[in-house]
Amino acid sequence: MNRKIKRVFYMRACLSAGLLLADKVELRDGTVIEGTILVENPESIDIEIGSNENKTIQRILRIHASEISSWSSNTPRTVGLEGDGGLTLVSGSEQVERMLREADAMVQDRRLDEGIAAFGQAADASIGNLDSLGPLEKSGALKVRAHALRLQLAAMEGKVAVLENQTKGVQKELDKRWEKLEREEAQLDRDKSDFNRERQSGGVDLRTRQAQNELVSRQETLERQRLLLTREQDTVGSRVRELEGDRVRTLTQIELVKERVDRTEDDARAAERSLRRR
16 A cells, blocks of 8 residues: 555554453553452542452552543443444443454555545444443543544545545556657658658669558557547546545545544543543
8 A cells, every 4th residue: 555544553542451351541641550440430430450369358449530541441331333233342442443453454455435434433433322421431432532533534644645646647657658659650750751762762662662561550550549549548537537536525524524533532621621620
């Protein structure tokens, strides 16, 4: 794929929960705490980080919401996705992780339109039950959505680069063939001039007739090539217009997704402010 296409990477805070059994809380300073989340509420999270076999001794941390960057839990939640009958998410992480990986595979396989659509579906899945979430969960879900949308943007920008290269490539190849034809036609004109000078200075013999027949054959061949290229130029023109239309539509979609990212990040910040006010 064109090197301008951005390689899609996954946000650790959004995706790692599906790979390990432990719940995780990531702090704003980058510290990751693993254990079992016992209590989730708007003000704090209680996470068990150790216990004896009988649970008679437990080590439990209570982390204030203002210290939390993101979190993931193995407690299943169900969110709706049109046409899929509901998806089981691990705090907006496990299922979205799978969807993002599948979307990335599509992009790397040059199935750009499919990948772009799949990133959008992952973004929607991450907030399918948003209204039922508390401020902390809501903020996390919105961050996941913003991340998925940014991945969608990267895929769209990659598609624009591909379309631009295809447009240039299609026209460039035809231009090369036109240049070759014009060189051959110019050479034919020179050879015809040389032939006419030689014929005027001498009589007509077998060699002269053969040379004349060769010139006529070359001219007919070049005329057919010119006719063929003229027809192909119309086809290439249609293809270029199609590619350019797709590029313009994608650029328009990019602006719309950028607006969605901005709104989602604004909503995530609003959820965090609401959490701090509690």
